[in-house]
Amino acid sequence: MDNIDKKLLTIIQDNFPICSRPYKEIGKKLGISEEEIIRRVSKFKDEGIIRRIGGVFDSRKLKYKSTLCAMEVPEEKLADVVSIVNSYTGVTHNYLRQHDYNLWFTLITSSENKLKETIKEIEEKTGFKVYELPARKLFKIKVNFYVPGLEEGEKDFVK
Amino acid sequence: MLSELDKALIRKLQEDLPVHPQPFKIIAEQLGMSEEQVLKKVKEFKEKGYIRRMGAALRHRRMGLKANPMIIWQVPSEKVEEVGQKLASFPQVTHCYERPMLPKLPYNIYTMIHAETEEQCFQLAKEMSQVVGIENYRLLFSEKEFKKTSMRYFVEE
The missing domain is CATH 3.30.70.3460 (Alpha-Beta Plaits)
Structure with a gap:
């Protein structure tokens, strides 16, 4: 896994662009082409690192x-x-x-x-x-993980 | 109130988006909507908080995050609010809840962390303990994962 892969995994966890060409958007941030992003994402799916790409819903908001x-x-x-x-x-x-x-x-x-x-x-x-x-009180829920190996200063690049 | 079309879109979004240059267009076609309508709705769901996060779910075990303990804390009731806030503020903490105590497990704050090694977890738990001033805690490591999926809403059984 190279540095671009690590950055890609960080972005794609919770900043998946909601637009017509999301992979092109991600590519712009990382300085690589849409095709290259799609190739890497497909590889992560084949390897099982990415389980799925989609929405994570708030069960309470949906009244569950x-x-x-x-x-x-x-x-x-x-x-x-x-x-x-x-x-x-x-x-x-x-x-x-x-x-x-x-x-x-x-x-x-x-x-x-x-x-x-x-x-x-x-x-x-x-x-x-x-x-x-049952939860009596929710203090925090954050379901994205840091990607091991990404340097300290690099974790902020997505902001 | 969510319309039937909203629910149909939610059902689609909780599946796996196709790895295609225009994934939302494909969903739109399947639902008989336009791509613009879908994008507008998805943004709206996100603004309203129905969608907590849009993106990839990773198998953290495969990324090397193999140590996944619940760290549970025995906190006097008058300190729960303060301690809960402080524990939640650690970036490594992904979940933090107040929960009832069980007969054989008299702990009331539950935190989840993910790290590469058990040693890192013990070290972090110690730091957390010092910051919040709670000495009575334990780490419950997961030894085996029997199931890990995303919830599918509006799919009646």
Whole structure:
């Protein structure tokens, strides 16, 4: 990954231009052609570094309800529980973490009722309790990441 | 209120934009809209805050950010506001929430960070701890990723 790649990844994370020729715009910022940008972006997609390009929506603004859930699942039951939990569209992230509460997932649904129902259903299907950790207060949410290896002074070039 | 066309556009935008010189034109054609209409709507969604961010979702693990702990903090209720603000101000913190305490996990502020190594995370957690004056915290590293997707709204199950 060269320096242009790193800058490209930084820009494309949250400054994807909303215009007719977005890749041409990005190219102007980086001093390379539209074709070259498209070639590099395609490569990142093939390699799996870019998962998708699109909009990240604010669930609260769209009137959806979300929560964080934790479960305590014995290791031998983990695979079964994971496949049940992952089968829900509203489960977007699911991780194994180092604690007695070892399974941590986020759940987003279209209403508070649906949230309760889904949690109850997961408990019934798996036989384990789901601990709910709804956000009482949001201090920060920022879903773009810094690209490792970009020099300190270079991180500001997109502003 | 969102119209049916708004929702159809949101469904498109939560998929993967085609890697094509004019991606919004392609979406517009699929929805029977003009490219100008789509661009205007997308800008409007962004201004209204429906779209928090427009761009690429990366697999941070593949970029070398392999250490992804939740750092959880036990904070006295009267200090939650102050400590929450201070923790959120660290650029490495991507998420910061107040959450209820659990029986076996009596911590009430949750922060997420992403770094290249576990050592970097411990070091950062220590710095954060010193800044906010909270000594009771722990790092819960993710050992395995079972699912990571983007939410798809207005797709009824």
